[in-house]
Amino acid sequence: MKARMNSSPRRVLTILGIGTAVSLLGDSTLYTVLPDPQVALQAAVPFAQVGILLGANRLARIFFNIPAGGLIDRFPRRPLMIGSLAIGALSTLTYALGHGFWVMLAGRILWGAAWSGLWIGGQAIVLDLSNSETRGRLSGRYQMWFFLGIGLSAFLGGIFTDLLGYRGGLFLSAGLTAGAAFMWLFLLPETASAHVDTRRGERGENNVFRWRVVLVSALPIFTVRFIYAGVIAATSILWLSGFAGEGIHVLDLFFPIATLTGTLVALRTAFSMLGAPVVGFLSDRIHGRRWVIIGAALVVGGGGLWFMGSPFLPLAFFGVLLSALTASGVQVLITAYVGDSTPLSLSGRTLSRIFTFGDLGSALGPPLAFLFLVSFPLASLFRLCAVLSIATSVFAFTLSAYKLDDR
16 A cells, blocks of 8 residues: 655645654653663663663664664555554554563664654655745744643653553553554655656766765764653653652552652643744744754753752752753754755665764763662753753854855
8 A cells, every 4th residue: 555745745744744753652662661670670670770671772773773774764664664663663662562671672774774764764855845935834843742742642652551450551552553454555656756867867966975064063963862752751750759759649549659740740741842833933034044943953952950959849840841852953943954954865775874873972971870870960951951061052153163064
């Protein structure tokens, strides 16, 4: 069955976004509940190895990204995307069925392969659909779906775990992901068909790989993925436990820590979701200022991370929401910058190399965070991340002075 590209970009992005959001259910559930020692015991995983498992899929993507980018540039996008989503469903089923570190590790590697195809392919589809005047906005809308998926899947994952148990929740998540793959089979069109022939026939300077684009994008992507997809995602339940313990009582109801953590992640990602299209719109309207906006987002994130280390709950919670704006803004603008600076024939390969740096950051985040926490408090970890964010903003502002994003 083959869908044709006769739909508007908005409709294609909606179909693409729904599948991308649903695909995150299994991964976000693990990040939400596996750091709880009781859940780790159900999975038969030693608590000391939880950080390794949470980062393993990101480490695997370091090896999968570049082959995925090459396939996405050379072959139609649609079958690669559907296949990647099916592998994602299989990975979640592996978590539900598996016991012990090695089976869980196999599931995490499967998810790493799936997400390489989904994320690089999804971003390449965005660039297929956009032009220089709409690139930021369309990238922002796709990021909005991504963050909606993170928030809802963390929230639902916590609820599924509390209602159905660890394994029951994952079985349900695997079924929903498989359903999303069937939806794509019927509704997702091929967007690369208009470019395949010309892409294979291009020659000369316009088809030279832009290593400069990769290298200047590497540090900001590494930073935001290390902090937000690595450190923050892996320690959210620990941060909230410092304020709420095993849960809270409201009237006659008890809300367990897994549900509270899922709710926190949902609120945080709601801010990321709302900020993504706004940042993309601004970058399309303010030409030649993508790197200035990246630097500003990193400054805002640094402030939020510093506040997260406060023992005063209202200030710490404000820091959670403030820092959430950075994760979405930087990723939106890096994708738009790639579209500005790279021909469609090279978009998959360029994105794959940039996201490899991001995956390195998100793979290192959980194990380094847990290693740091052996000797230092969580507040110190967040403030160290704040310093890293501010330092990277200086790099972005310096690049803006060289007008690398003039269009």
